[in-house]
Amino acid sequence: MAIVKSRQPKQPKQSTTTKHTRKIINITIDPSEPVKPREYYEQRRKRLTIRGARLDRHGRIWSVLFLVNTIYQLEECKNRGYIDRQLLRYLESAKNEVIERKPTRSDIKTAIKFCKIEHARGKCPRMLTPEDIKNIMHIYKVACNPSAYVPK
Numbered sequence: 001m002a003i004v005k006s007r008q009p010k011q012p013k014q015s016t017t018t019k020h021t022r023k024i025i026n027i028t029i030d031p032s033e034p035v036k037p038r039e040y041y042e043q044r045r046k047r048l049t050i051r052g053a054r055l056d057r058h059g060r061i062w063s064v065l066f067l068v069n070t071i072y073q074l075e076e077c078k079n080r081g082y083i084d085r086q087l088l089r090y091l092e093s094a095k096n097e098v099i100e101r102k103p104t105r106s107d108i109k110t111a112i113k114f115c116k117i118e119h120a121r122g123k124c125p126r127m128l129t130p131e132d133i134k135n136i137m138h139i140y141k142v143a144c145n146p147s148a149y150v151p152k
Contacts, residue, residue: 060102060103060104060107061103061111062111063094063097063098063100063103064098064108064139065114065115066094066097067091067095067098067139067143068132068136070087070094071142073087073090074091094143095144098139108136108137108139112128112133115128116128
């Protein structure tokens with residue numbers, strides 16, 4: 001059993017709300033529990049590696065979707081006659097995200113497929129045109145110069 005004291009305030013007379021607390025940490029090793037074999041930890045490490053790769057892929061796909069969605073919102077704002085400054089900040093962060101994560105061709109195709117599925121479900125009002133798909137396939141050009149792909 002270990003007793004850990006928390007840090008005391010420098011000037012205890014001025015601070016009336018802080019209390020001295022003690023945390024009790026019970027560290028015990030159960031001798032009846034067998035030690036797990038090395039294969040268990042190797043399999044666990046393998047599962048964590050696979051999970052990390054999957055999460056990285058999801059991040060690349062969502063970076064494409066974030067940039068596409070921001071450009072469409074910017075297009076709608078231009079059609080209404082005003083541009084939201086927050087949306088311009090989102091555009092900058094979406095561009096940086098795409099450039100940083102470097103989505104592959106497979107990731108971009110998956111993002112396009114996701115957009116089509118969401119439109120078919122009725123969750124997304126915008127249907128991708130062949131021109132939109134062509135622009136999304138060249139996402140790095142869009143990230144470098146998004147104003148060329150937003151209609152004026």
